Structures are given as structure tokens and as C-alpha cells.
Amino acid sequence: MSQRRRSQAMLTICKWMAVLLCVAATTAAYADAIVQRQSDGPIEFRLRVSDSETLIAEPLQFELEVIVPSELQVVLPTLDQSLGNWEIIAKEVREDLPHADEPGPNSRRWWVRLTLETLQTGEVTIPSVEIQTLPRQLESRSENAAIDWEKAGSLVTQPISIDVVSVLSQNADPTKPEPIAGAIALPTEETPSSSSLAGVVVGVIGVLIAGALLIRRIRSRGEISNADWARRQLTDLRSQWRKQRLSPDDCARQLSPIFREWIGSMMGRESAVTSDEASAWLREVDPAIDGELLTMLTRADEVSFAGISATSSEVDSWLNQSDDWMKQLETLQVRVTQEANA
Secondary structure (H helix, E strand, O other): OHHHHHHHHHHHHHHHHHHHHHHHHHHHOOOOOEEEEEEEOOEEEEEEEOOOEEEOOOOEEEEEEEEEEOOEEEEOOOOOOEEOOEEEEEEEEEEEEEOOOOOOOOEEEEEEEEEEEOOOOEEEEEOOOEEEEEEOOOOOOOOOOOOOHHHOEEEEOOOEEEEEEOOOOOOOOOOOOOOHHHHHOOOOOOOOOHHHHHHHHHHHHHHHHHHHHHHHHOOOOOOOOHHHHHHHHHHHHHHHHHOOOOOHHHHHHHHHHHHHHHHHHHOOOOOOOOHHHHHHHHHHHOOOOOHHHHHHHHHHHHHHHHOOOOOHHHHHHHHHHHHHHHHHHHHHHHHHHHHHHO
């Protein structure tokens, strides 16, 4: 009797392992980014969301760029705590920058990046965002000068549905656990056989694969090192670049934070530091650091904040040199850790 129960328990574990494997394999694949573009005469905006599918509580990048003639100014929406059912956990804003694609001071650029998270599952909508444009209030304008309010206007983004996946089944309720035997309906008089042992082996292999896939999607500081996380992010970025799913600008925007977050961790910060902070710290603690790494950080800022686009050859060069930069940072990480523990 006890042997039969052990066999049934093994089958139960095997089936749940198979479920976990299926969920992990489904959620591990990276979805394509979502991009919206809209224009109203000389006014243009671009909205980019990093993925159309994500895991529960996993960060999602939301970027909004608005380009207007120099005689206009942009009023961005107030986005502080939340955006619909998404929590805003980080925010970067750059306002009234020169737009490098236009010669002279004839075009200006506003840019905002949000990092979003949600604890809901299923289709979770990022709501519409309204951007207003107004005639620029110049200090040189006399009080009696008429303002052409007909130039004022607004643009509204379209709602975006994101598929948020949980590792639990759709019908699972953590507050009301059900007996496993009742949910799976195991046979009660099944005798041990070689097939049950094979199922256990398959289940164990499934758990190992599922764990690897989940770790690939969910970064855990307590389980993997900064170096391992950075290399995995770099591998994914290279794959997206080779598949031509990213523009040079998008690749530059995603490459820089990989290094800035690792450097920020060595500096004792809980998130990515700015390029200026990272460069200043690296020059201070390791004057021999590769200058090309610092150049890449500066160029990525120019792409994000000044609209100076990156070229494909630049991105190829950065990705080819990234392994050497990783080795330098890994050596520096060891030194910093030893000094902290001394």
C-alpha cells in the first residue's frame, strides 16, 4: 500500500512539473515592441512600449517622444503614481531639447520614459495619454502682443493592451487551495510501473528547464550575480539586433542601462545611475577603464535626450566590444567587493 501511494505522489509531482514547464516556456519568449506614430502638420509624436507581453510584476518600458516647431511648447501629462492599472516605479523626463534631425533651432523635442509594473493578469490596458501643444510664451514678447491660440492643439495616444501572464493557472485562487488529488483526479488503484518512473525523470528535467527559463525572464538579485544578469541581457539584446527587431537608436537605449545598472550596484545604488555618474565613478576607481565604454554611455544619452541617432556601425562596434567591457567590470566588481569586506 505504501509503495502504491509513493507512486501516486510521484505522478502528482510529475504532472505539476509539466504544468510549470509549459507556463515557463510560454512566458519566456520575448514579445515584439509596440510602436505608435502620429502627426498633425509639423507636430509629431512617437510612443514605444518595450513588449506586448510580460510577466506579472515585471518592469515594462513606456517611452513617449514629441517633436514640435520652435514656436510651440509641449505640456506633458502629469504622470506620478500610476497610469491606469499600471504602477509607475521610475520616471525620466527631458524637455525642450533641440531636435538634431532638423537643422537650426526650428524644431524642439520633449521626451518621457516610464517604467511600469502591474500585479493584474490577463489583458491589462495602458490608457490613452493626451499631449497638449501651446504657443510658446517668450520673455521677449510684449504684454500687448497677440498670442495665436489657433496654434494650440493636442494629440492623444491609442490605448494599448498588454498580455500579462502569471505562473499560476488562470483559475487558481491562492486564498482557496484545492487538494491536488481532486484537481488532477489520480487513479486510486494504479500499481507502480516503469512508466511512472520515467514520468518522474521527465518531471525533474522539466523543472530544471522551467527554472532556467524563468530565471531568464525574472531577474533575482539574490540568485544570480550582476555579471550573469548583464551577460544574459546582452545576449538577448544581440539576438534582437541580429533579427533586425531593433533600430540602432532602440539598441543604444537598451544597451546603456545594462552597464549603468551594474555600475550603480557597485556604487551601492539600488537602480541604474546616470551616464555622467557612471563615467565619473569609473574614472575615479579605475582610470584604466576602456574609454570606448564611456563613449558608448555618452552616445546613448545623445540618442535618448538630444535626438542624435546612432548608426548601425556604431551599434555593431559596441556589441562587439561589450564582452571586453563585461570582463573589465567583473574584475572591478571583485576588487570592490574585496575592499568592502576588508
